[in-house]
Amino acid sequence: MINERYLKNEERVIYTLRSLYDSYGYLPFTMSKFEEYELYVKNKDFLVSDGVITFTDTNGKLLALKPDVTLSIIKNGQDEKGVKQKVYYSENVYRISGSTRQFKEIMQTGLECIGDIDLYDVFEVVTLACASLEAISENYVVEISHLGVLSSLLDCASSNDEFKNAVMECIKQKNAHEIKKLCKEYGIKEDKANLLCSFVGIYGKADSVLKKLDELNVSDDFASSVNELKAIVALLDSTKYKDKIQLDFSIVNDMNYYNGIVFNGFIEGVCETVLFGGKYDGLLDKLGRQSKGIGFAIYIDLLEEMGGQSRSYDVDVLVLYDKTDAKTLSEVVASYISKGQSVTTQKEIPERIRYKELVDLRGGKIND
């Protein structure tokens, strides 16, 4: 029997998520901590951080402490029509943190759905993302974007890749003023410049965002991406997660790997993005596979920030003894443990220890 008292929030979450993913037919997937470095060199831009921790094995082959789980899951597997591989994982990944260049061990839980996927699968994965966050906190938001909407919008403004990349960076930061400057610099027509700037302000509840997108007459590609977004939103509308869903196009992932629906998850009280997900057909294509894929990962470490779980005491009972015989001592200890309390035995009170009750057995008797 698991005593909830000893379960850290993160552990409780992982346990809950396992049963959630299992109920949707996802199978657990465990992998090695190491992977050949070559896999990451070939797909460097797919990785969130550019720092990979490497070392050589006994045969001189360069290995890496795995910085990412998705690549390890999808590098092998069969592509069969009508078939999907559904897996979930709880794994540590290893990265070099941006500014301080420290090694970091990050715990991730997530799932991948790879194969002949369709609208239902996309819906199922986004729903599971919502359900996962709901298992963690009732105050959460899942924001969804469609990279096709973004890329078709950029295509209609310019064919210059340098300009498009710079604008994408601005959209990621909801930075309309810099887009305005860039448009001027690259000689973009005023109507297109205004379109790009106003696009930054389109976010929020799905209904109002979709309405605004309908008013923008951009291109056929744009309209077809919006329609894909509408299809998924329509399905989500019938779920209990409806009010937690927002559309936001500031999610910008590398379009060489990701395509279509991408989504992020936030929890109130956690300052960073907790959940990252999306469709990554481009990545599978680069690895020579015909399948399509969608998945997400939750950064379990970040849940520590939620608080409310730190201990205020080191121990319930501190038993102080000196020449007390071991038998008496063991009986006293056992009596408290049987009441469900934690006990530590000490000859002196350790500095800085916090306890609820002090039991003084010095001199062989219970002292007040």
Place this chain on the structure above:
Amino acid sequence: MINVALPKGRLGEKVYQMFAKAGFECPSILENNRKLIFENKEKNVRYFWVKPSDVSIYVERGAADIGVCGKDILLEYEPDIYEILDLNMGKCRMAVAAKKDFYDDTNKTLKVATKFANIAKKYYASKCRNIDIIKLNGSIELAPILELSDVIVDIVETGTTLRENNLEVFEEIVPISARLIVNKSSFKFKTAEIEKIASSLKEQVEAND
């Protein structure tokens, strides 16, 4: 409660006036004392003064929901935040400066003294120039005078310090001004308040133009 990180100094004081005008006043902030945090429970707002170069860290890490900092800091540290408004204040430029008689020998590694190592690195990488960065924390102008470096990459406001030390601007890298930045997660949960502040500040900026 909206937490606002303001940069210590004149710019921060000006920005506070804009927030007050937007309906988020906190009169205790104007008292002359050494307190660092000021709160107005009625308006649901809390301000704190921080070192200008630290504002982005407070915002990125969620200790502040919003903050105001220079574009130079955003370019240097590249924090993962929303940059939602150019306040058009604290205007200056990031520039390359050197001694007036400086000749750029492209056959040599260029020694660059700067506080902004990332900006300098990116700028010269875009020009395919091999450089040696000398990271300094202050009195950057001294470096070329003592021949510690060939050039400096630094913020230039009026150019007075440069002129007085016989230095001049050689190339401009990017114009700088103060920006309103927002923590990504806070933006999702305090959207209405943040939008209210941003739109009022935007109106004030446009009125000043």
